[in-house]
Amino acid sequence: MQRECKRCLLLESAEGDMLQLIKEKIEKLSPEERASQDVYEQRLSVCKDCEQLISGMCLKCGCYVEFRAAFKDKRCPDSKGGRWKV
């Protein structure tokens, strides 16, 4: 049985297949849809310090944050206004 990994990204967990799938999906995003690499990394850095992150998944929305953060127009779903924005 795989253990939950609090405050880990998929990148740091054993869920490599899902990470590979997400990377492939991100590669298919158009430049208009995709956040810059700087924004992406900044968002993931915030997620890594968030108590809502479990094994790469945000408990607020059920998304894998490494996928959600790749979209230029997505926001953090935290009800207090989001921890990262567009």
Ligand code: SF4
């Ligand atoms: S609530 Fe926001 S900062 Fe926290 S894991 Fe979800 S997307 Fe990331």
